[in-house]
Amino acid sequence: MKSPFDLDKMYIDFIDKKNDENYQERYVGNEGWYKASSAGFCSRKMYYETIMKLKPVDQPNNSSKMKMRLGTIFHDEIQGALKSLNSSELYIYNKSIDNVYIDNVSIDNVSINNKEKTITDSKKEMKVHVEGNIQIDDLNVRGHYDIVFEGSKVYLYDLKTIGSYPWRLKFGRDKKPDNSRAYPLQLGTYAIGIEEMFGRIDGMYLYYYNKDTSVTKTIEVPMIEKSKAYMYWDKINEEHAKGLPKLELGQSPEQQWACGYCPFKSVCKPDDYIKEQKSKGVWF
Numbered sequence: 001m002k003s004p005f006d007l008d009k010m011y012i013d014f015i016d017k018k019n020d021e022n023y024q025e026r027y028v029g030n031e032g033w034y035k036a037s038s039a040g041f042c043s044r045k046m047y048y049e050t051i052m053k054l055k056p057v058d059q060p061n062n063s064s065k066m067k068m069r070l071g072t073i074f075h076d077e078i079q080g081a082l083k084s085l086n087s088s089e090l091y092i093y094n095k096s097i098d099n100v101y102i103d104n105v106s107i108d109n110v111s112i113n114n115k116e117k118t119i120t121d122s123k124k125e126m127k128v129h130v131e132g133n134i135q136i137d138d139l140n141v142r143g144h145y146d147i148v149f150e151g152s153k154v155y156l157y158d159l160k161t162i163g164s165y166p167w168r169l170k171f172g173r174d175k176k177p178d179n180s181r182a183y184p185l186q187l188g189t190y191a192i193g194i195e196e197m198f199g200r201i202d203g204m205y206l207y208y209y210n211k212d213t214s215v216t217k218t219i220e221v222p223m224i225e226k227s228k229a230y231m232y233w234d235k236i237n238e239e240h241a242k243g244l245p246k247l248e249l250g251q252s253p254e255q256q257w258a259c260g261y262c263p264f265k266s267v268c269k270p271d272d273y274i275k276e277q278k279s280k281g282v283w284f
């Protein structure tokens with residue numbers, strides 16, 4: 001018997017509605033700012049988005065929309081779990097260098113008193129912030145970080161859901177050198193904003209979740225990415241002041257797969273360029 005109810009259409013309509021709400025809430029009125037989450041991606045796409053202020057023209061297909069929605073649900077789940085904790089509960093999960101130091105102090109009365117005081121202070125101070133805004137005026141960049149832990153030190157975490165194939169390329173036995181500059185640059189960008197807001201940033205981490213196996217991995221991102229992000233956005237501002245960037249693999253687009261998912265593909269029309277690069281054997 002044919003399915004009497006179109007669950008696919010119902011779910012896609014729901015996702016479209018949620019995406020519209022998110023677009024209205026986050027981006028309407030802010031079209032002239034670069035998105036921190038675009039760091040490392042196609043410069044030409046950013047030009048359409050931020051300088052020309054075009055609305056996305058080409059929609060992702062339904063399965064891509066569903067995949068992206070799963071990422072959003074995972075973010076909501078982790079952020080919701082964190083928000084449900086009070087500062088003492090948060091402290092239980094804090095494995096920071098501060099705690100290692102506290103656990104190793106020598107045992108005499110003064111140290112015990114200090115240790116208790118420090119623990120009480122840390123408990124009092126420990127806070128978590130989720131989905132906060134950052135705005136870097138001199139680079140014209142704004143965005144939303146995933147998680148910031150604020151205690152005696154400040155740590156940034158960014159959540160990434162990925163499938164088994166990219167997971168294998170990143171962490172598997174046959175892992176390839178990771179040439180993608182996008183994620184470290186994104187974190188470096190958030191770090192600039194967080195440092196402005198919280199007065200310091202002591203570490204940043206990518207928390208990967210494999211959507212197929214539920215295996216997780218936390219990777220530290222070097223703090224040098226903060227300076228790299230500053231230079232990156234400075235260069236983007238400079239490049240866009242000269243007009244629409246030309247098609248050039250590595251920058252516009254940053255990787256070959258990007259055009260296939262681009263919301264401005266019908267405006268950009270990269271097909272002739274792709275054909276030419278394929279004939280040279282540069283594009284596969």
Ligand code: SF4
Nearest residue numbers: 042045253259262268
């Ligand atoms: S179609 Fe490709 S090159 Fe053009 S803006 Fe999109 S990602 Fe960049």
